[in-house]
Amino acid sequence: MKGEIPVYNITSFAEFRNEDILVSRLASYWASHKDLYNSHRHNFYHFVMFTKGNGTHTIDFQTFPVKEFQIYFMIPGQVHSWDFEGNVDGYVINFSIPFFQSFLLKPDLLEEFTFFSGSVNDSVLQIPNELESKVRGIFEEILSEGTENRPFNLHLVRALLLHVFILVSRLNAAPALETGTSYNHTLLKNFRKLIENNYAKLRLPREYAELLYITPNHLNALCNDLLGIPAGQLIRDRLFLEAKRLLVNYDLTINEISDRLNFNDNSYFSRSFKKHAGISPEEFRRKNLTK
Numbered sequence: 197m198k199g200e201i202p203v204y205n206i207t208s209f210a211e212f213r214n215e216d217i218l219v220s221r222l223a224s225y226w227a228s229h230k231d232l233y234n235s236h237r238h239n240f241y242h243f244v245m246f247t248k249g250n251g252t253h254t255i256d257f258q259t260f261p262v263k264e265f266q267i268y269f270m271i272p273g274q275v276h277s278w279d280f281e282g283n284v285d286g287y288v289i290n291f292s293i294p295f296f297q298s299f300l301l302k303p304d305l306l307e308e309f310t311f312f313s314g315s316v317n318d319s320v321l322q323i324p325n326e327l328e329s330k331v332r333g334i335f336e337e338i339l340s341e342g343t344e345n346r347p348f349n350l351h352l353v354r355a356l357l358l359h360v361f362i363l364v365s366r367l368n369a370a371p372a373l374e375t376g377t378s379y380n381h382t383l384l385k386n387f388r389k390l391i392e393n394n395y396a397k398l399r400l401p402r403e404y405a406e407l408l409y410i411t412p413n414h415l416n417a418l419c420n421d422l423l424g425i426p427a428g429q430l431i432r433d434r435l436f437l438e439a440k441r442l443l444v445n446y447d448l449t450i451n452e453i454s455d456r457l458n459f460n461d462n463s464y465f466s467r468s469f470k471k472h473a474g475i476s477p478e479e480f481r482r483k484n485l486t487k
Contacts, residue, residue: 206290219339
């Protein structure tokens with residue numbers, strides 16, 4: 197559809213390609229895909245570690261400055277763009293949704309890691325100085341497996357990626373992997389899954405609490421304790437994130453977006469959006485169209 201934000205499949209990329217994974221140095225990846233500076237989505241997992249460069253990158257309309265040994269993670273469906281200045285380098289890895297599903301007989305393995313939750317605030321992290329050489333060495337091993345003239349050992353690549361994930365998950369900015377097995381973390385994970393599937397239909401915490409077989413007070417306490425925000429805000433954040441994603445599809449009218457998200461009328465959608473985002477849907481669209 198003309199004006200619709202592009203969605204890239206992992207097979208859209210030619211270099212170092214396997215049907216489920218792409219590994220590349222960021223400089224060559226960027227040089228081959230200049231069109232990626234515009235807003236786009238992926239239908240695969242994507243993460244980057246910068247080792248050199250300046251500029252910004254934007255994930256779901258939140259912008260971050262590029263920093264050396266900054267690492268960011270993205271899940272399928274998120275909106276992303278780059279605005280680099282000068283020479284940029286590092287590592288980029290894309291892998292398909294099925295790539296980890298059979299690994300260690302844990303199809304939901306990636307859900308254990310906070311940075312793959314889809315929450316932008318948890319997905320951009322700084323590698324501390326004492327881990328820089330270690331993490332870089334692992335990326336070099338992964339890159340070697342993808343570029344040297346030998347069989348592409350996907351099990352080894354998965355193990356090396358898991359090594360990176362565990363190291364990063366131990367940083368102060370993200371809970372350790374083991375915390376994901378607690379009852380409350382399981383509840384939160386299930387709550388987020390329910391929101392992802394129902395944000396356009398269910399708007400009230402009590403509706404989700406009923407599906408989780410807990411009380412609304414328990415659900416609110418859970419979100420406040422683990423995330424520092426009430427359950428209702430988590431629901432609204434996901435709803436209006438989707439509104440923003442739809443607003444950068446310029447072929448959709450405001451009224452069509454309102455209908456897709458099950459608002460009673462266009463004016464109610466506009467008022468609610470402005471209350472949440474601080475600007476009207478029309479202003480948000482103009483601002484992002486200008487970018």
